Amino acid sequence: MTWIDITIFIVYFLLMLGIGFFFANKHSDERDYFTGGGNMSPGHVGLSVVATDVGGGFSIGLGGIGFTMGLSGSWLLFTGLIGAWISAVFLIPLVFKWQKAHGRHFLTLPQVFGFLYNRKVALVAAIISIIGYTGFTSSQLLAGAKLTSATFPQMGTEGMLWIMGAITVIYTMLGGMKAVIYTDTVQWIILLAGLMGVAIPLAWTKLGGYEGITPYLTKDMLSLGNISWQQVVNWSVTIIPIWFVGMTLYQRIFAVKDEKAAKKAWYIAGALEWPFMAFTGVILGMLANVAVQKGIVPVPGGVLEDSEMGLPLLVKNILPAGFTGIVMAAYFSAVLSTADSCLMAASGSIVGDLVPKHKKGSNKRVVRLSQVATFMVGVLAILLASTMENVLSLMLYAYAFMVSGLFIPVVAAMMLKKRYPQPAFVSMITGGTTTILLIISEVKLPLGLDANIFGLSAAIIAYVLVHKIMQNSNFTPALAATGQSETRSHELSEVAVE
Template sequence: MHYLDLTIFVLYMLAMLGVGFYFLKKNQGADDYYVGGRNMGSGHIGLSVVATDVGGGFSIGLGGLGFVMGLSGAWMLFTGLLGAWLAAVFLIPKVKRNPAFDKFLTFPQIFGHYFNARVALLAGIISAIGYTGFTSSQILAGAKLASGTFINLDLNTALIIMGVIAVVYTVMGGMKAVIYTDTVQWAILMGGLVFIGIPVSFLAVGGGVEQISFSQLTDLTWLQEQSGRSMEAIRSTLPDEFLTLTNITWPQIVNWAITIIPIWFVGMTLYQRIYACRDEKTAKRAWYLAGLFEWPIMAFMGVSLGILARVAAEQGMFEALGIGAEVDPESGLPMLLRSVLPVGLMGLMLSAYFSAILSTADSCLMASSGNIVTDVIGRFTKADPDSPHMLRLSQLVTLLVGVLALALASTMTNVLNLMLYSYAFMVSGLFVPIIGALFWKRRSNVAAFWAMLVGGATTILLQVTMSAEGFVNIPFLGLRFGLPYGLDPNLFGLTAALVLYITLTILYPNKTHKKWQNTTPSNTRSIPQPITSN
């Protein structure tokens, strides 16, 4: 990498650490650290939501989808648009209109409100585990980008560098640093994709140049001729179905939908941003904005770069990098950028993608840390959430979660799979109980607890025991079977949770409903509970 590109990249990283240090001095307690003081506007929140949800993992993952299936890979983020808008219509009013939630810091505290402390504790554990895995996927995405871009940088070294940067500025700055840097990071990513990544990559696959120069980018005649050559190269290189929206099967759509749509109702990062909004109108506007940016904008940008990487790979453009015939689809995008971008633009584009990765990694770190401090540790302590002690504890836990996420990332190879596994675990455990709590008047602590436990366990068991050929192998039970139609294990975890929740709610309903006391709900143990016989 040229020293100019490296300088641009290093300055960007130092700027992000500077933001974290600035807010280190501003945060007064857990309320500032986790929910930004509850006075954030829709613009910052909306961009933070889309930056967090799409982020680097989906950016690298979408590139991989474009590489293997073309434009149809964009349908994955269409489910994100549906999830965002459904949450705006049905979830946000329930959360923002309930005064009992005004002091909440985490999503599982809602379970403590509707059920009991044991249910809230289990929800906190499930959410913390899921977001630790999700953080790992972002660190892995950054490492793949770095190792595919920097010469002589291996994946493990890149993992350590990415992990340290993401963890340090998140530990220092908390939610305000996360949201404000998300806005900047998203703007950098959009600018990088629209003005650098997509147009330069598109022109490069037309051939005839080793590397595009600034003078060529300002020559209108050359641009017109090269665009024609690029379109011809794309058509002649790719199968016809790559340029359609029908290169997809219905099980793929169903699998994405049942994993991504529900996450908008159980995602800790999303509840933190709902809490951080100043009012319901602000939150709804932010969610509608986030949905539009997810699909079509980010969806088609991501798969388009993946398509261009596929064309470049087929043309042998990566041979100079020492890459053989087999190219990792998720590494194709950084290899493409490394091959085609001129000096200066490479540093800007690399900063753009690291922006996307950091914007998700920081939020997931905050979510997992918040679950552990508030919903697990808070279950056994009465410490004031606004005290300096709790702020220091929050920062320490964030650091430890980051180290654990880095260790997990070192054992995985596929970014998108790691993300979707983490999503599926949270969804199968938490989605049915939260929908029941918010939209069904009948309550059962027993039903909520066992639906969470069995739903999450079912999904994890099926995922862990499934072979590469799609068969579930459970030797100690003598079982070997395939899931029907190639459906995701998450569907079966959700089904188990739904059946249990309905059945146990009918059989073991909460027998009394006392008025909620006006206590501080940021401590899970102090969340007011109804007295029941269950």
């Protein structure tokens, strides 16, 4: 990179840190720190949602998929569009209904579980969320490290991992949700402008335009049908449900003032995911493939072993001075916009769901405690990322663990009039454990399906069986399901904040 690119890069990072410092002492209480006070605009929240969901993992992952699959890789984010719009129609109205019945503001997803079921279920949900989002944060930081190591090879992936992690942790720790949402807005604008307005046009021209590119792409690469039904199922079952169990998404529902604003934000997010970001990512991956074949991007033996490195190498070798800095800042925008949100989700569960209310103390002490939790999760995420190599795999593993553990109890709460905490508890343990054991064991699964599908299946079976036992044994359902939630204020005092 030239001094111009480095200057652009440094200015970008200083801007992000500046936003964090600006909001550092502007948090009045825990709600203000974790949900921005509940009065954020739908435009800001919508951009924050899509920036968080797509992020660096999908940006780098889409480039890798585009490199190997071509245009069909865009279906990965089509599942995001479906998830966003379905949850806007069915989930968001219920969340506001539950919050109204509860009479208190929710701050975290486990607090919703506490209202719908009981404290024990909320605790399991918190543990699943913390583990899942720590892993997800790791995937984003690894994505950023891959980008920078391609541009600054002398630093190495691990060195850049610690630099990226430090910047992300500092501005997130200081600024809270307001800093996260406002930086997400800036970052998403930079991302789209950098990729669609700079990277694609310049790479397209450098590679010779249509005539110079298409001879190097196979028919399958240019087809939207170059995908197996197993891949469609795997992506759908992993990504669509995350819109119903993602803590980062619930925090943004809680960050707006009403149902109408939340729905508007979700519709904006879905439309930006597909087609805009989906095709931008895979097209850049395809251009990287052509650049490798033409020798413009030099790789040993002419074969790129890690397809996710194709896009960073394309940026390094094709873009002129000044533009490289803009595009690199764009990709770092994607990385940071998700990493900061995942940090907030994990630390929110630690402070909101694991720390007893009587030990939190004053509002000022709660904010400080939240910042310490954010720092600790950030360090752990960096350490985890240093042990992994593939961004998309790490990210989808985290998704799969959360979905298999949390999705069935949420769907049951949406559909059933009588809800028992026991089925939810057993389902969460069974689903999450099944998925994580299958992933760790690396056992070959039937039909090429993901571990998540079997984890979800186990969770459904567990929920139905225990639910039937509860019904036949005349157990009393959770009070939130029978309209008696007001009587639970004492029980829930530790899982919700005014």
